[in-house]
Amino acid sequence: MTDKTIEEKSVDPLTLPVPEELPILPLHGFVFYPGMGFPLQIGSESSKKLVDEALLGDRMVGLVPGREEKPATEELGPDDLYQVGVIGYIHKLTKADEGYYQVLISGTKKIKIVEFTQVTPYLRAKVEEMPMEKKENKKIEALILNIRNQFQKLVKLTQLPQEMLATVNALSDPFHIAYLVTSQLNLKLAEEQEIIEIPELEELLHQVARHLNDRLETAEMSDELQKSMKKDMDKKQREFFLRQQLQAIRKELGEGDEDKVEIRELRDLAAEKKLPEEARKVVDKELARLERIPPSSPEYTVSRNYIEWILDLPWLESTTDTLDLDKAEEDLDKDHYGLKKIKKRILEFLAVRKLKEDMHGPILCFVGPPGVGKTSLGQSIAGTMNRKFVRIALGGVHDEAEIRGHRRTYIGALPGRIIQSLKKAGSNNPVFLLDEVDKLGNDFRGDPSSALLEVLDPEQNSTFTDHYLDIEFDLSKIMFIATANVLDTIPGPLRDRMEIVELSGYTEQEKVAIARRHLLGKQLEAHALTEDDLEIPDETLLLLIRSYTREAGVRNLEREIAALCRGVAAEIARGHMGKRVILAEDVHEMLGPVRFFPEIKARTWGPGLATGLAWTPVGGQILFIESSIMKGKGGLTLTGKLGDVMKESATAALTYIRSHAASLGIDEDIFSTIDIHVHVPEGAIPKDGPSAGVAMVCSLVSVITGRSVRRDVAMTGEITLRGDVLPVGGIAEKVLAALRSGIRELILPVLNEKDVLEIPEDVREGVVFRYPHTIEEVLEHALEREDDGVSG
Numbered sequence: 001m002t003d004k005t006i007e008e009k010s011v012d013p014l015t016l017p018v019p020e021e022l023p024i025l026p027l028h029g030f031v032f033y034p035g036m037g038f039p040l041q042i043g044s045e046s047s048k049k050l051v052d053e054a055l056l057g058d059r060m061v062g063l064v065p066g067r068e069e070k071p072a073t074e075e076l077g078p079d080d081l082y083q084v085g086v087i088g089y090i091h092k093l094t095k096a097d098e099g100y101y102q103v104l105i106s107g108t109k110k111i112k113i114v115e116f117t118q119v120t121p122y123l124r125a126k127v128e129e130m131p132m133e134k135k136e137n138k139k140i141e142a143l144i145l146n147i148r149n150q151f152q153k154l155v156k157l158t159q160l161p162q163e164m165l166a167t168v169n170a171l172s173d174p175f176h177i178a179y180l181v182t183s184q185l186n187l188k189l190a191e192e193q194e195i196i197e198i199p200e201l202e203e204l205l206h207q208v209a210r211h212l213n214d215r216l217e218t219a220e221m222s223d224e225l226q227k228s229m230k231k232d233m234d235k236k237q238r239e240f241f242l243r244q245q246l247q248a249i250r251k252e253l254g255e256g257d258e259d260k261v262e263i264r265e266l267r268d269l270a271a272e273k274k275l276p277e278e279a280r281k282v283v284d285k286e287l288a289r290l291e292r293i294p295p296s297s298p299e300y301t302v303s304r305n306y307i308e309w310i311l312d313l314p315w316l317e318s319t320t321d322t323l324d325l326d327k328a329e330e331d332l333d334k335d336h337y338g339l340k341k342i343k344k345r346i347l348e349f350l351a352v353r354k355l356k357e358d359m360h361g362p363i364l365c366f367v368g369p370p371g372v373g374k375t376s377l378g379q380s381i382a383g384t385m386n387r388k389f390v391r392i393a394l395g396g397v398h399d400e401a402e403i404r405g406h407r408r409t410y411i412g413a414l415p416g417r418i419i420q421s422l423k424k425a426g427s428n429n430p431v432f433l434l435d436e437v438d439k440l441g442n443d444f445r446g447d448p449s450s451a452l453l454e455v456l457d458p459e460q461n462s463t464f465t466d467h468y469l470d471i472e473f474d475l476s477k478i479m480f481i482a483t484a485n486v487l488d489t490i491p492g493p494l495r496d497r498m499e500i501v502e503l504s505g506y507t508e509q510e511k512v513a514i515a516r517r518h519l520l521g522k523q524l525e526a527h528a529l530t531e532d533d534l535e536i537p538d539e540t541l542l543l544l545i546r547s548y549t550r551e552a553g554v555r556n557l558e559r560e561i562a563a564l565c566r567g568v569a570a571e572i573a574r575g576h577m578g579k580r581v582i583l584a585e586d587v588h589e590m591l592g593p594v595r596f597f598p599e600i601k602a603r604t605w606g607p608g609l610a611t612g613l614a615w616t617p618v619g620g621q622i623l624f625i626e627s628s629i630m631k632g633k634g635g636l637t638l639t640g641k642l643g644d645v646m647k648e649s650a651t652a653a654l655t656y657i658r659s660h661a662a663s664l665g666i667d668e669d670i671f672s673t674i675d676i677h678v679h680v681p682e683g684a685i686p687k688d689g690p691s692a693g694v695a696m697v698c699s700l701v702s703v704i705t706g707r708s709v710r711r712d713v714a715m716t717g718e719i720t721l722r723g724d725v726l727p728v729g730g731i732a733e734k735v736l737a738a739l740r741s742g743i744r745e746l747i748l749p750v751l752n753e754k755d756v757l758e759i760p761e762d763v764r765e766g767v768v769f770r771y772p773h774t775i776e777e778v779l780e781h782a783l784e785r786e787d788d789g790v791s792g
Contacts, residue, residue, distance in 0.1 A: 030065065031193055044075065047122065060090075068190070087110075132175045158219055270283050273315075312423050319427045323353065336377055363498050371551055390424065462475065611695065613734035613738060642688065643688025656721055690728065725778060747781055
């Protein structure tokens with residue numbers, strides 16, 4: 001190759017003035033900074049022509065970077081360039097035989113393009129100098145010192161040459177220091193261009209220091225990772241040599257290889273284990289594969305774990321059910337008070353199981369408020385049937401793999417919780433409790449409730465396939481019990497696969513019996529007390545139930561009993577001996593003031609106030625409807641954080657009253673002269689549902705006519721514009737809520753009479769139930785007679 005070289009003139013480029021117009025040489029993918037100098041290779045004809053003409057003049061060209069959108073092979077036009085660049089002075093040109101130019105060029109001063117004056121054969125533009133004013137103060141000196149120190153650290157951590165550090169330390173121009181350091185940081189083009197466009201020195205040094213610190217932080221992390229990897233490699237090499245030595249020692253002792261011993265043990269286990277035919281084939285195939293895998297390979301551990309999981313599962317191991325129905329009934333009564341419906345269902349299953357051994361396990365769903373014993377009932381059923389008990393908490397589970405497992409292709413894969421729990425149980429027919437099934441979630445990882453569809457389908461679960469095992473496992477012998485507080489959040493297809501058994505809250509008498517039979521003894525034992533140390537009469541328990549707790553279950557009652565036990569334990573620890581009998585008057589001293597009062601007694605009664613009944617996930621409660629009228633133009637205001645359905649009930653109630661004003665003895669013209677306000681107290685609590693319809697009608701009729709609603713009556717039911725009373729849900733919970741509040745007369749839709757019959761007879765005793773078909777019948781039972789006056 002023969003090169004033709006044109007040397008530079010003997011002139012200092014920094015002393016040359018900035019011309020008004022310059023040829024513009026576009027740069028692809030990098031920024032040329034003032035103070036930098038290096039060779040450029042130029043191949044395009046337009047750029048070579050630009051260089052030839054510049055050499056005939058003052059040798060100055062504008063070096064302006066192009067934006068990143070266009071590839072390096074394309075010519076750049078005015079719209080493709082940034083506005084700020086640098087003046088380049090051509091020191092030397094070498095023309096290669098291959099046709100390209102090698103140009104040694106250095107950057108001198110910053111320029112800004114004002115406007116382009118020429119596009120072909122190359123770009124020319126009017127430019128103006130961007131001054132680089134040097135300032136000297138303590139802050140500038142500190143910034144430069146910081147940049148030099150940080151750059152020194154970066155050079156030590158990376159492959160940057162030491163000469164670069166020497167150059168940075170030798171430079172005195174702060175702009176040149178900043179630009180040289182920036183060029184070594186591997187920044188993006190837009191970030192490099194941002195640096196050259198900064199006019200102020202202090203801002204420039206701050207920005208460079210920030211980029212330098214980011215690059216240094218990355219380099220330090222990379223260095224730590226490299227050291228860690230090297231340490232791991234050294235450890236693995238050491239382990240390899242030790243294993244080689246251990247293998248040689250074992251060979252001398254005649255013990256054979258460790259992996260061969262392990263595989264032999266797995267074969268012995270597989271021979272002894274009772275496996276289905278499909279599982280047997282998979283184990284034999286996997287053992288043959290394991291023999292061919294080197295023990296040092298990660299695949300060896302994956303394969304061995306897979307075999308161990310298969311061999312640990314109870315494929316054909318079952319426990320023997322207790323089929324003595326009398327003993328089973330006795331055990332259930334011993335563990336749980338009441339719950340006759342559920343106990344009857346369990347005894348029916350055992351009876352059929354006694355007659356037909358190969359029947360599928362039932363799939364039950366216990367639905368009820370917290371604290372009524374759903375989870376403990378599952379444990380009791382397992383004990384009664386002599387089965388193992390397994391519980392899976394499903395609250396908050398979002399990942400389908402929690403049920404079906406992960407495929408073995410993933411690192412750290414495991415079977416799902418169904419298979420894991422069966423391994424812990426050690427039998428293929430446990431009582432399996434799926435706790436809080438109504439609180440399952442779903443997200444991008446899948447829908448666990450969909451995975452449960454196969455698990456809880458008696459027609460499908462005999463061939464359940466976990467993703468990890470990839471072998472069919474028979475779940476049909478398992479007795480599945482799901483628990484939930486509400487049914488609404490359980491998907492329809494999943495709800496359809498389960499037999500729903502509803503648990504309502506406990507009555508006061510049931511709570512006293514539960515406390516006497518179970519809670520008191522449990523808390524005495526927990527606090528190292530005996531019946532000789534503490535006695536709580538039934539009157540005291542009733543006071544705790546009525547005035548210190550308000551719940552459908554008995555959890556808070558147990559907490560209050562525990563508080564009394566702690567108080568007595570503290571007295572004994574101080575030396576007070578003798579049996580302590582806690583009477584009703586002692587409770588205030590030990591537990592503080594009464595927390596709950598009967599709502600009826602706590603309220604001022606009068607026209608416009610009616611007592612409704614509501615269902616909540618934690619049991620039933622009474623709900624007050626307040627109505628008031630004032631002068632106005634027929635407006636209706638609804639407050640109390642009511643949902644859309646409840647607002648519609650209020651609108652329907654008012655429409656019914658207006659359309660039947662004559663039959664109700666109300667002046668039809670009054671509605672255009674008054675505004676009505678309906679409020680449901682406890683305004684911070686959201687309320688919704690149609691069951692407050694009859695209470696709203698009674699409240700509105702009461703306030704308009706001036707006749708009070710009877711304060712000893714509570715009611716529930718949906719209404720229609722024609723005046724019909726429609727059935728609602730949660731009757732058992734609502735009845736118990738009314739009884740807790742001392743109300744003994746209830747107005748319920750006629751079609752809910754069947755629900756009342758399911759409530760225990762001892763609970764219904766002394767309660768008057770009214771079953772109206774229409775709103776007229778509701779008003780007849782609910783409103784005081786005109787000659788009765790307002791009851792106190």
